[in-house]
Amino acid sequence: MDDTLRELYQDVILDHSKHPRHFGKLVDATNTAQGHNPLCGDRVTMYLKVDASGRIADIAFEGKGCAISQASASLMTDMLVGRTVAEAEKLMGGFLHLVKGEDAGDLDPDDRERLDVMAGVSAFPMRVKCATLAWHTMKSALESGETAKTE
Amino acid sequence: MTAQSKISTAFDPVATRADFPILSKSIYGKPLVYFDNGASAQKPRQVLDAMRDFSATEYSNVHRGVHYLSGKATDRYEASRRTVQKFLGAAHEDEIVFTKGGTEAINLVAYSYLAPRIQPGDEIVLSVMEHHSNIVPWHFLRERNGAVLKWVDIREDGSLDIEAVDAAITAKTKLVAITHISNVLGTVTPLAEIVARAHAKGVPVLADGAQGAVHELVDVQALDVDFYTLTAHKLYGPTGIGALYGKRKHLKGMRPFNGGGEMIREVTRDVVTYADPPARFEAGTPPIIESVGLAAAIDYLNGLDRAAVRAHEHDLLTYAREGVRQFNWLRVIGDAPGKASILSFETEGMHAHDLATVLDREGVAVRAGHHCAQPLMERFGVASTTRASFGLYNTRAEVDVMLEALAKARKILV
Ligand SMILES: Cc1ncc(COP(=O)(O)O)c(C=O)c1O
Numbered sequence: 001m002d003d004t005l006r007e008l009y010q011d012v013i014l015d016h017s018k019h020p021r022h023f024g025k026l027v028d029a030t031n032t033a034q035g036h037n038p039l040c041g042d043r044v045t046m047y048l049k050v051d052a053s054g055r056i057a058d059i060a061f062e063g064k065g066c067a068i069s070q071a072s073a074s075l076m077t078d079m080l081v082g083r084t085v086a087e088a089e090k091l092m093g094g095f096l097h098l099v100k101g102e103d104a105g106d107l108d109p110d111d112r113e114r115l116d117v118m119a120g121v122s123a124f125p126m127r128v129k130c131a132t133l134a135w136h137t138m139k140s141a142l143e144s145g146e147t148a149k150t151e
Numbered sequence: 152m153t154a155q156s157k158i159s160t161a162f163d164p165v166a167t168r169a170d171f172p173i174l175s176k177s178i179y180g181k182p183l184v185y186f187d188n189g190a191s192a193q194k195p196r197q198v199l200d201a202m203r204d205f206s207a208t209e210y211s212n213v214h215r216g217v218h219y220l221s222g223k224a225t226d227r228y229e230a231s232r233r234t235v236q237k238f239l240g241a242a243h244e245d246e247i248v249f250t251k252g253g254t255e256a257i258n259l260v261a262y263s264y265l266a267p268r269i270q271p272g273d274e275i276v277l278s279v280m281e282h283h284s285n286i287v288p289w290h291f292l293r294e295r296n297g298a299v300l301k302w303v304d305i306r307e308d309g310s311l312d313i314e315a316v317d318a319a320i321t322a323k324t325k326l327v328a329i330t331h332i333s334n335v336l337g338t339v340t341p342l343a344e345i346v347a348r349a350h351a352k353g354v355p356v357l358a359d360g361a362q363g364a365v366h367e368l369v370d371v372q373a374l375d376v377d378f379y380t381l382t383a384h385k386l387y388g389p390t391g392i393g394a395l396y397g398k399r400k401h402l403k404g405m406r407p408f409n410g411g412g413e414m415i416r417e418v419t420r421d422v423v424t425y426a427d428p429p430a431r432f433e434a435g436t437p438p439i440i441e442s443v444g445l446a447a448a449i450d451y452l453n454g455l456d457r458a459a460v461r462a463h464e465h466d467l468l469t470y471a472r473e474g475v476r477q478f479n480w481l482r483v484i485g486d487a488p489g490k491a492s493i494l495s496f497e498t499e500g501m502h503a504h505d506l507a508t509v510l511d512r513e514g515v516a517v518r519a520g521h522h523c524a525q526p527l528m529e530r531f532g533v534a535s536t537t538r539a540s541f542g543l544y545n546t547r548a549e550v551d552v553m554l555e556a557l558a559k560a561r562k563i564l565v
Contacts, residue, residue, distance in 0.1 A: 002179075002512050009505070009563050040504055041521045041534045064534055066502035067564065127508060 007120035008127075009067065016071035021078045026060045031144050035063075035137030037129055042069050044134050046141040054085050066130050072118060073134030079114060085142055091115075092135050098122070099131045162459035168544045170195040170451075181514030184549040189334050189362065189493050189540030190518050191384045194448070198388055201447035202440050213439055214413060214430075224439055231442035232429070235394050238449045239379060240370035246402065248395040248429040249437050253361040253382030254284040256395035257328075259432055260357055260378050261288035263405040264397075265326055271297030274323045276354075278303045278311060278340070279530045280333040283523040285359040289328060298325070304530070309336035309485035317348045324349075327356045331363025331379075335522045335538060336485030337468070337493030339367065346375050355401070361385055361393075366464065366491040368457060371396050383441065387542075388448030392441035395432070402428035409434035460543045464492035467541040467550060474554045480561065484531050492541040495522075501564045503535040509560035510537075515553050 026047035035044045044063030051057045059077040063070070076095070080088045094104040095115055101122030104112065121131045168174050171193045176183045185193060205227060211220035213228045229244075236244045250256040265275070275289045279302050292298040301319045305311050311329075320327060327349045332339050342363075346356045355377035363369060364381040371379050378401070382393040397405075407414055407425050411434035416424040425431045452460075471494050475481050480499040498506055503519035510517055518538045521528045528534060539553060 005509060005512050005563060008508070014564070039520065041525070041528070042504075043534075066504040068505065124508060127504070130504060 004120070004123050008124060010117060010120065012117045013071040013120075014067060016074040017067035020061075020070055020074035022060050022074065022081070023062065024060045025062060026058055029060075031141045033137050033141035033144055035133050035140070037065075037069070037133050039129065040066070042066065042130065042133060044069065044073055044137050046134070046137045048138075048141050050085065050142075056080055056083055056085065056088060061134065063134075065133070066127075068121060068127055068130040069133050072131045075114070075118065076134050076138060079111065080138070088138070088142065092139060095135055096132060099128050162456045162463055162543075164463055164544055164546055167455070168546075170197065171544055172196060172199070174544060178514040178516075179512055181512075182552075184513075184515040184545075184552050186539040186541060186545065186549070186553065187516045187518050188365075188542035188545075189385070189522075189538060191390070192365070192387045192542050193544070194387055194389065194444075195451050197451045198444050198447045202389065202444040205443040206440055210440065212436055227446075228437065228439050228442050231446035234446040234449050235381075235396075238369070238453075239364070239381070239394075239396050240372050241396050242372055243399055245427070245429055246396055246399055248397065248402070248432045249442060250380075250393045250395055250432075251391055251438060252384070252393040253359065253380050254393075256380035256382075256393050257285055257357070257359060258288045259395055259408045260380075260397070261292060263408050263432065264378075264401060265298075266292055266296055267406060268325055269296040269298045272299060272323060273297075273325045274299045274301045274321060276301045276303060276316065276319045276324055276327045276329075278305060278316075278329055280305055280309070280311075280336055280338065280524065280527045281328070281330055282334050282359060282361065283525070284361075285328055285330060285357075286526065299323075302526070305336075305338070306487075308487050309333065309338045309490070310487035311338065311340045313341050313344050313348065316345050320349055320352050320354055322352075324352070324354045327354055328359070329356065330359040330361075331369075332360075332366055332491045332493075333485070333524075333527075334362050334493065334540075335495050335524050335527055335536065336487065337490035337495075337540075338485060338487040339363070339489055339491055342376060343374050346377075350375065362491065362493070366461065368461075377401055383445040383448060386445070386448050387451060389438075389441045389444035392438040392445050394445075397428075399428075402432075405432075407434070408432050411435045413437070455543070464541055464543065464545075467545055467547065468492040468494060470547050471539065471541070471550045471553070474550060475557070477554075478557060478561070480565075481557070484533070484536055493538065494540070495536040495538045497531075497533050497536055501560065503537040505564050506537050506557075506560050509563055510553065510556045513552065513556035513559065515549075515556050517553075 029047035031048045042065035047060045049058040094107045098104040099121045209223040211224040213225040357378040360381045379396040384390040414434040482497045484495045507519035
């Protein structure tokens, strides 16, 4: 069996894609954003609840897509719940480098290990967009919150 | 002139493969199995050589100079036009307009022919299986001119009901815009009949021949179609060039498309008058080298027994269609009788992109996605499909490789 493929579609990824965590809607979301990959038609909607102290109290996502995009969304929501917006942004920045095969910076070793399951995507440049869709959508959800707050 | 390919009575796909240099390439150590011909076909040596030789010995701009090479290049460019004319069975060479592709050819008709004839509420009839390039130009007319798009549904098997087309054509219809072959389903539409029904109501028909020109033997006069478009890169020719066939009577009455050099009769500070078709629609330096490549591609096809090529492609389709029946998790979308060699399918529990990635690692190039046909995806309630589209150089052995790769993908992904 092709090792690069095995690395891409490893069990953790397939498990996340088949049983996505935090899948659904948040009725009391403070921030939402929609992401769309026009190349493949995949869509994702992110719902977050950011509390008064700037902590992501809850996340949910809905969407349809390939195993990579679904697993990436699931893993991300799992990792971001409970973090402050600043922590989330750091993690997101690290991830976006990692999937392109670039230096992910000084991530916490535990975070690094969890994100590493997605690192196989870097060997598939045509699929990097699938992995980043949820993360970019999360970024715009957080930014939409910023503007909402400053108003 | 280009060297004529030799005439063969029987068609041997394996021998043909030697003409296509890229087919001997390996991908991740596996032999390339190229099943993305619907998106773009590979080019035979004859096309590549013709373009290189022309560039090396006869190239110059066209219609502009009095010098030797300008004359040579103009001759070749105009000879290419005649090659396309004959290929489509057009009555006159000035009925062939070179464009940069199929998309531009349709946009040209939308802008130069239809837009000035549209009053708010006028209708354009099209099918739900159109490629975006035969949808969006009409949406422009909806947005800008108040045209109404009338969508004709297809049957569950992907075939088109002529009565449904007929019923959609009303006194308000200004054009029927329909594909000759669906790039997703492979459906061949009953074009001659559609034209007959439309003409009975005084309505012209544009056929999107991006796929049709590849798989069918087209005769625009027999079809009596008003406009027919093609794109060279799917026809084993180069990118950057396509053609619009338009009946003389239509082209003569059409306003120019782009403005620039070549398309004028006279320009003064105050007025401009336009050249006759086809020059009127070919502003600027045209794709000269590409026209030579397109003609070489057509010569190449004409050198084969096209009926035998068609039979071979149908054989591949049937073989693949039968082959995928072993997978109870796979649903073929589009089973219209007599369809062309394009096989689209949906797979339970596997997304088209994941599947295409696994196939790719086996050397099998297929297309995954919406294939620029989102209304059709919506019609079948899918976000995307996987599509294998077969060309003249493909073989049953390659289909076997794909079938094995599909089984493997199932093991990896589910
Ligand atoms: C049915 C159909 N129409 C139109 C087009 C557009 O052709 P092009 O992209 O070469 O302009 C394509 C291919 O992309 C097609 O498959």
